[in-house]
Amino acid sequence: MYVVKFEDLNKSDIGIAGGKGANLGELTQAGIPVPPGFVVTAETYAKFMEDSGINDKVMNILDEIDINDTKALQSAAEEIKSIIIETPIPEDMILLITEAYNQLCQRVGEDDTDVAIRSSATAEDLPEASFAGQQDTFLHVSGNDEVMEYIRKCWASLFEARAIFYREENNFEHSKVYIAVVVQKMANADKAGVMFTVNPSTGEEIALIEGSWGLGEAVVSGDVTPDNYQVDKKDNEIINVTISDKKVMYTNDEDGTSIKVNVPEDKRKERVLSDDELIELTEMGKRVQAHYKEPMDTEWAFERGNLFLLQARPITTLGDSVEETGDASSDLGEVIVRGLGASPGMASGNVKIVLDIDELDKIQDGDIMVTTMTTPDMVPAMRRASGIVTDEGGVTCHASIISRELGIPCVVGTGDATTTLKENSGVTLDGKKGLVYDGISEAKEEIAAPQGGSVEAAPIITVTEVKANVSMPEAAAKAAATGADGVGLLRTEHLMLTAGIHPGKFIADGNEDELIDTIADNVMIVADEFYPKPVWYRTLDAPTDEFITLEGGENEPEEHNPMLGWRGIRRELDQPEILKCEFKAIKKLHEQGYTNIGIMIPLSQSPNELRQAKALCSEVGLEPHKDVDFGMMVEIPAAALTIEDYIDVGIDFVSLGTNDLTQYTLAVDRNNEFVAKHYTEEHPAVMKLIERTIKKCVEAGVTCSICGQAGSVPHIVEKLVGFGITSVSSNTDAVAEVRKTVARAEKKIILDAARKR
Ligand code: PEP
Numbered sequence: 068m069y070v071v072k073f074e075d076l077n078k079s080d081i082g083i084a085g086g087k088g089a090n091l092g093e094l095t096q097a098g099i100p101v102p103p104g105f106v107v108t109a110e111t112y113a114k115f116m117e118d119s120g121i122n123d124k125v126m127n128i129l130d131e132i133d134i135n136d137t138k139a140l141q142s143a144a145e146e147i148k149s150i151i152i153e154t155p156i157p158e159d160m161i162l163l164i165t166e167a168y169n170q171l172c173q174r175v176g177e178d179d180t181d182v183a184i185r186s187s188a189t190a191e192d193l194p195e196a197s198f199a200g201q202q203d204t205f206l207h208v209s210g211n212d213e214v215m216e217y218i219r220k221c222w223a224s225l226f227e228a229r230a231i232f233y234r235e236e237n238n239f240e241h242s243k244v245y246i247a248v249v250v251q252k253m254a255n256a257d258k259a260g261v262m263f264t265v266n267p268s269t270g271e272e273i274a275l276i277e278g279s280w281g282l283g284e285a286v287v288s289g290d291v292t293p294d295n296y297q298v299d300k301k302d303n304e305i306i307n308v309t310i311s312d313k314k315v316m317y318t319n320d321e322d323g324t325s326i327k328v329n330v331p332e333d334k335r336k337e338r339v340l341s342d343d344e345l346i347e348l349t350e351m352g353k354r355v356q357a358h359y360k361e362p363m364d365t366e367w368a369f370e371r372g373n374l375f376l377l378q379a380r381p382i383t384t385l386g387d388s389v390e391e392t393g394d395a396s397s398d399l400g401e402v403i404v405r406g407l408g409a410s411p412g413m414a415s416g417n418v419k420i421v422l423d424i425d426e427l428d429k430i431q432d433g434d435i436m437v438t439t440m441t442t443p444d445m446v447p448a449m450r451r452a453s454g455i456v457t458d459e460g461g462v463t464c465h466a467s468i469i470s471r472e473l474g475i476p477c478v479v480g481t482g483d484a485t486t487t488l489k490e491n492s493g494v495t496l497d498g499k500k501g502l503v504y505d506g507i508s509e510a511k512e513e514i515a516a517p518q519g520g521s522v523e524a525a526p527i528i529t530v531t532e533v534k535a536n537v538s539m540p541e542a543a544a545k546a547a548a549t550g551a552d553g554v555g556l557l558r559t560e561h562l563m564l565t566a567g568i569h570p571g572k573f574i575a576d577g578n579e580d581e582l583i584d585t586i587a588d589n590v591m592i593v594a595d596e597f598y599p600k601p602v603w604y605r606t607l608d609a610p611t612d613e614f615i616t617l618e619g620g621e622n623e624p625e626e627h628n629p630m631l632g633w634r635g636i637r638r639e640l641d642q643p644e645i646l647k648c649e650f651k652a653i654k655k656l657h658e659q660g661y662t663n664i665g666i667m668i669p670l671s672q673s674p675n676e677l678r679q680a681k682a683l684c685s686e687v688g689l690e691p692h693k694d695v696d697f698g699m700m701v702e703i704p705a706a707a708l709t710i711e712d713y714i715d716v717g718i719d720f721v722s723l724g725t726n727d728l729t730q731y732t733l734a735v736d737r738n739n740e741f742v743a744k745h746y747t748e749e750h751p752a753v754m755k756l757i758e759r760t761i762k763k764c765v766e767a768g769v770t771c772s773i774c775g776q777a778g779s780v781p782h783i784v785e786k787l788v789g790f791g792i793t794s795v796s797s798n799t800d801a802v803a804e805v806r807k808t809v810a811r812a813e814k815k816i817i818l819d820a821a822r823k824r
Pocket residue numbers: 463556558608702723724725726727728774775776
């Protein structure tokens with residue numbers, strides 16, 4: 068069969084139609100609305116190559132080349148591709164393909180209708196194998212001549228240099244790999260996005276939907292921060308709506324080519340999906356999941372009110388919690404890059420080097436993202452990556468914090484990964500040891516598979532509370548699933564950075580209410596997940612070098628050393644309007660019944676700052692200690708050494724921010740990989756400051772916690788329990804381990820006391 072309609076295919080037809088074609092057939096047969104189309108089968112390609120006599124020619128060229136000679140490989144690839152493109156397609160094939168295209172045009176009622184043409188490789192012996200770099204897509208193809216031209220281009224794409232290299236490297240015989248071509252009516256979406264039919268982090272039965280304006284490319288590529296919705300599948304209750312600032316969209320220009328344009332100003336912050344549309348999507352998600360009998364990751368589009376599904380695949384991140392890899396790395400290849408282990412776990416994939424934000428769409432599911440340093444705009448692409456490697460940074464930098472929260476293995480501070488690692492080469496990274504190995508092997512892929520997996524709740528009871536740190540509201544459910552006793556640090560910076568607008572701009576534009584709502588809406592997600600357990604909201608700690616990138620951030624001063632500069636509570640007291648909006652947001656939530664939120668001020672160096680912050684809080688009608696618990700972070704040696712003076716001013720809790728406390732005690736910039744080897748929380752001076760703070764708090768009956776990275780390091784936590792710390796707040800991935808450590812340390816204290824009697 069040369070051509071098969073979607074209606075006549077199902078998921079077992081990968082050998083005929085490739086993975087994509089088989090899947091579209093399966094969905095069509097299940098009655099799920101997908102844009103109609105057909106597949107030019109793998110057999111057609113094989114027959115074309117054979118009957119036209121070019122197969123031998125091509126195989127002879129391939130026999131001759133040395134794939135490690137890049138130039139020779141490139142020119143062989145070009146030669147083969149032009150042979151395929153220039154060889155006429157046999158008449159009988161043309162007739163059948165033309166007929167199928169004309170029928171499609173008739174069916175949708177359009178002459179020369181726009182189609183998407185996609186290639187999908189498949190192998191004779193291994194129909195389920197996936198082939199890197201052989202998934203070309205051509206959009207907005209129209210008319211019989213163009214359709215023929217692009218089908219040939221898809222066939223030719225089987226001989227891109229990278230595809231040839233990949234097959235040689237993985238011992239696939241070139242003559243046994245075929246290519247099917249999917250021809251599908253283009254969905255000219257007004258709005259589009261993705262939907263997970265369960266929460267991909269926790270497996271909870273909610274539909275997690277992301278949507279934005281225009282074609283789905285904007286969401287899938289990570290070019291836009293989409294709106295985020297959650298719908299409870301039991302009763303279709305909409306449990307969360309987060310509207311983001313959608314700056315760009317893809318749309319069709321006059322020739323039907325898709326182009327990236329700015330979203331009109333009045334639509335940027337408009338909600339994309341109505342309640343009815345969310346319910347329609349959720350219902351479709353339920354049908355897809357019921358059909359495949361497993362949770363699915365889908366791409367959807369609305370075109371003039373009609374909903375279509377464009378893609379559906381099983382969610383790969385669900386599964387058991389990340390296993391300890393033990394000495395699995397002992398049989399890994401050569402170490403090619405070294406850095407700091409910032410987020411534990413093993414990951415394998417192809418390297419994609421991102422030197423500019425415009426290159427983010429290079430990152431496909433499962434790639435290893437290699438960049439100088441991550442920024443908040445990169446988060447959507449980070450989510451697609453199976454691992455992250457950066458040149459700069461330490462274990463408390465942006466990339467480290469976010470990767471840990473996303474559950475993605477990460478190595479930071481390598482110094483030279485962006486120049487040493489080769490684009491598209493296969494690597495394996497160990498996010499615990501901070502190593503990047505050459506190559507991918509089956510074993511490594513297995514290790515990488517549980518990336519982002521669910522985290523099991525620890526059934527151990529401890530007196531010392533074990534809480535979780537949260538930076539992104541979307542990570543709250545996963546954090547709560549650990550059974551953590553609350554959130555010991557809710558960072559606000561990420562909320563602001565993803566909103567994309569400088570908080571000062573909201574105020575300058577008279578949009579104070581919008582700023583309050585943005586904060587309240589995001590904090591509510593976390594407060595909800597943990598209710599009635601406490602969530603400590605940390606007021607904004609905005610470093611000028613990060614906030615300069617935001618819209619309205621152009622007035623941020625250029626500081627020589629932002630780490631020692633205008634950030635934390637000192638900055639907020641200079642800009643009290645922003646701090647007051649934060650307090651008003653917490654007040655709003657308090658009035659809605661979220662009485663579990665506490666407030667914590669960052670980076671204080673004098674008790675007077677605490678006094679002033681509390682006064683501003685009262686000024687907005689939220690009474691510290693009465694309406695909300697009011698606390699502070701100890702991040703500057705000055706605060707640790709004068710903690711009793713803060714206690715005199717009045718404080719409900721203290722949390723040790725050891726990331727900053729360490730950098731300020733040791734004069735080591737925590738973001739600077741050149742001095743990373745000097746950075747250690749276990750330096751006796753840092754430990755003395757920690758011990759002093761805990762003991763003074765214990766004496767005064769003030770709750771004392773830790774939320775710096777040291778709180779995720781079991782052997783340090785053991786010492787802190789000995790000092791009398793009342794709670795520990797760890798990264799989500801470390802909660803279970805830390806709880807075990809705490810339990811052991813508590814038992815040891817009891818035993819030691821008993822033995823002394
Ligand atoms: C700290 O400094 O330890 C801390 C938790 O705050 P951040 O990492 O956000 O500076």
